[in-house]
Amino acid sequence: MKRLTFLFTFLFLSAIGFSQTSFHDFKVQDIEGAEFDLSQLKGKKVLVVNTASKCGLTPQYELLQKLYDEYGGDEFTIIGFPANNFNEQEPGSNDEIAEFCERNYGVTFPMMSKISVKGDDMHPLYQWLTQKEKNGVSDSEVGWNFQKYMIDAEGHLVDYAEPRTKPDDPKIVNWVKGDS
Structure with a gap:
């Protein structure tokens, strides 16, 4: 009976799209x-951020790097996903983006290849981040560049912060430090 219950549960969850139940189930491409x-x-908390090089919020790279310098390591990291979804503010190639980030902001946190974070060509990871039926926590829409998603050490979505919320905002820092 237990096997039959497991089989039905598995088939049901597969049918409704629960094939990706954790952040850790995904594979992406790095910027190279x-x-x-x-x-x-x-085992690490992860702050996932969609980025752009030609945006009014681009200076957040500096604050992201400071956050990474202070807390990055065995228990926390940041991952940047360049995206060209908002007013074509990330038109460059992966090589150009990597050079821009290093030259202008000294970015050392992991940067991934450019993806789409909304629309018909939305990357599967961002589908998971933005759809409650997939992440089990909440629906959201990526409103602009530099929206931040907080993932716990077990790979579950915890919360997100709007693009204008700076990386040094208490909501984010307290989450990184474990104070909330």
Whole structure:
């Protein structure tokens, strides 16, 4: 009976789209085009940010780097996903984006290949981040560049912060430090 219940549960969850139940189930490409398995981040909190080089919010790179310098390591990391979804504010190639981030902001946190974070070509990771039926927590819409998603050490979505919420905002810092 237990096996039959498990089988029905598995089939039901598969049918309604629960094939990706954790952030750690995804594989993406880093900015150099190599596969990056998010399961390697198990045990770390992760701040996922969609970025752009030609946006009024681009100076947030500096604050993201400061956050990473202060807290990044075994228990926390930041991952940037360049996206060209908002007024074509990330038109460059992956190489151009990497050079821009390093030259202008000294970015050392992991940057991934450019993806789409909304629309018909939305990357599967962002589908998971923005759809409650997939992440089990909440629906959201990526409103602009530099929206931040907070993932716990077990790979579950915890919360998100709007684009204008700066990386040094208490909501984010307290979450990173474990105060909330």
